[in-house]
Amino acid sequence: MVDNIDCTVQNSNRKRIKFPFILRFWWTSSFLLSLARATIDAHFIITNHVQLRWQESVDVIILLSSFCLLVLSIRGKTGVIFSNSDEITEPLLNGKNEKLSEVKRDSPYGKATLIQLVTFSWLNPLFEFGFKKPLDQDEVPDVDIRDSAGFLSQDFDQCLKYVKERDGTEIPSIYKAIYIFARKKAAINALFAITSAGTSYVGPYLINYFVTFLNEKKFRSLESGYLLALGFLGAKLVETIAQRQWIFGARQLGLRLRxxxxxQIYKKGLILSSQSRQSRTSGEIMNYMSVDVQRITDFIWYLNTIWMLPVQISLAIFILHMNLGNGAFVALAATSIVMAGNIPLTRVQKAYQTKIMDAKDDRMKATSEVLRNMKTLKLQAWDSHYLQKLVSLRKTEHNWLWKALRLSALTAFIFWGSPTFISVVTFGGCVLMGIPLTAGRVLSALATFRMLQDPIFNLPDLLNVIAQGKVSVERISSYLQEDEIKCDAVEFVPKDQTEFHVEIDGGKFRWDAELRNPILDDIELKVKKGMKVAICGTVGSGKSSLLSCILGEMQKLSGTVKISGSKAYVPQSPWILTGNIRRIFSLAIHMKVINMIEQLKLVH
Incomplete structure (x- = not known):
């Protein structure tokens, strides 16, 4: 009975999606046009007693394909089912969908075929599940093993090891390691990027021939028109596929390097020596992971621009020279002027952004201080004074924002107006030089000017990204070259070979290598298994330093440190509680009772 109700509810909430009416009307009209053309061809062949040519064969193929579309338009259903399930169906669901768990176990990208990689159809199962319901975290497939952090970390370690062995140095160059790590994927992406840039200029190249064909179609064969149309279609198809592939590959390579x-930064932080920890704070290490790594990732994205820029500009000048002759050099001069003028604007925009962030930090800092000390400000009647200070900070931030917005408006005007400026200068130069401007030449030149818009504005961004990426790589390289904890500082002994868990014999330790006298001298410590040891002493007597010796964080001058089994260090968190002795004592008893209750729960 329950199963019948479940099926009834699910069927009532499932809705089949149909094709749009306009699309069905277009398919029907296309079939009627193809049928009329096939009828005319058949009448022509029968009347003139000629053989079937390839144009008529193409018309027959188009008729068959349009007939299939006609069937779909009559049927109207797409085959996709939309499930609008209500809350009443939730209690009847037992367990999770097996298909979802299967997608979670296997990465679709790792098992994708060549056709699926080209068309990105390996994402279709995920889109299907996401169309039915919002995706949960456990329904998203795992990444491929080659994109996992563990695999990439080991691969980068091997690159560092290879550079170290090849150069014969203890400190490998991170530039060379990044090059070896990314060269294969970057070469494939560069090939796709160059292909996309090259095929994008096929359209402007063929426009002049297409206009000439339309003007002289009485004297041209129909085959040349079909070839031109096929050239446009094929070039756009190759450009789209190559563009999608290099964009996906660039993002993938950036995430891999990230x-x-x-x-590497995280593993380095675990083994930094005590002296290195004093110069590298936790906030600085977090900046390496977030800001500097992101800048390097941005450089990977703009890396393909290095190969695309010369190809795009060279092809544009070639097409313009073919159509306009010496007018191409006028276009090149105008393009150079626009590109050169855009570089200082980008630098000023970066400077404005820095000023905005500084002003924002000052305003947020002052606002936080005012809110945190509002009681004191009210008691001292300082609210008006600090209000004026906040207004002044907001005004400063507003001024920098206004300057940045005006510069952004100017940059946007140049971006959208650069094709018009270049075309006016080029066509004016052609008129002065007496170069005839036909419809085909003008249309081809306008399309080429539009294609030049992207390389003009990618060059300043590329220069800025290169500069920022270089600084970030040097910062990370300097961090990775910091001193580490010595591997021989602590000796690990198997449990069956000693009765002591911790053993220090004649140890001499110091924090700084420049100090002559050791901080801890002649340390003798033996702790048996299962013992509880308390280290007592005044402030600054070396209690924490002794624990650092056991961890291997202090520099060992002489002696031995042996550890049997595993070790862990839990640092203290000092805190101050206001109140009298009675209140503190009662709070301590209360916390002790809570801990005992939690332990009893764990036991049961």
Missing amino acids: AALIS
Whole structure:
């Protein structure tokens, strides 16, 4: 009975999606046009007693395909089912969908075929599940093993090891390691990027021939028109496929390098020596992981611009020279002027952004201080004074924002107006030089000017990204070259070979290598298994330093440190509680009772 109700509810909430009416009307009209054309061809062949040519064969193929579309338009259903389930169906669902768990276990990208990689159809199962219901975290597939952080970290370690062995140095160059790590994927992305940039200029190249064909179609064969149309279609198809592939590949390579660098920074932070920890704070290490790694990732994205810029500009000048002759050099001069003028604007925009962030930080800092000390400000009647200070800070931030917005408006005007400026200068130069401007030449030149818009404004961004990426790589390289904890500082002994868990014999330790006298001298410590040891002493007597010796964080001058089994260090968190002795004592008893209750729960 329950199963019948469940099926009834699900069927009532399931809705089949149909094709749009306009699309069905277009398919029907296309079939009627193809049928009329096929009828005319058949009448022509029968009347003139000629053989079937390839144009008529193409018309027959188009008729068959349009007939299939006609069937779909009559049927009207897409085959996709939309499930609008209400809350009444939730209690009847037992367990999770098996398909979802299967997608979670296997990465669709790792098992994708060549056709699926080209068309990105390996994402269709995920889109199907996401169309039915919002995706949960456990329904999103795992990444491929080659994109996992563990695999990428090991791969980057091997690159560092290879550079170290090849150069014969203890400190490998991170530039060379990044190059070896990313060269294969970057070469494939560069090939796709160059292909996309090259095929994008096929359209402007063929426009002049297409206009000439339309003007002289009485004297041209129909085959040349079909070839031109096929050239436009094929070039756009190749450009789209190559463009999607290099964009996806650039993002993938950037994420791979990001995961590898973050893993290296994190692992380096675990083994930093005590002296290195004093110069590298936790906030600085977090900036390496977030800001610097992101800048390097941005450089990977703009890396393909290095290969695309010369191809795009060279092809544009070639097409313009073919159509306009010496007018192409006028276009080149105008393009150079626009590109050169855009570089200082980008630098000023970066400077304005820095000023905005500084003003924002000052305003947020002052606002936080005012809110945190509002009681004191009210008691001292300082609210008006600090209000004026906040207004002044807001005004400063407003001024920098206004300057940045005006510069952004100017940059946007140049961006959208650069094709018009270049075309006016080029066509004016052609008129002065007496170069005839036909419809085909003008249309081809206008399309080429529009294609030049992207490389004009990618060059300043590329220069800024290169500068920022270089600084970030040097910062990370300097961090990765910091001193580490010595591997021989602590000796690990198997449990069956000693009766002591911790053993220090004649140890001499110091924090700084420049100090002559050791901080801890002649340390003798033996702790048996299961013992509880308390280290007592005044402030600054070396209690924490002794624990650092056991961890291997202090520099060992002489002696031995042996550890049997595993070790862990839990630092203290000092805190101050206001109140009298009675209140503190009662709070301590209360916390002790809560801990005992929690322990009893764990036991039961």
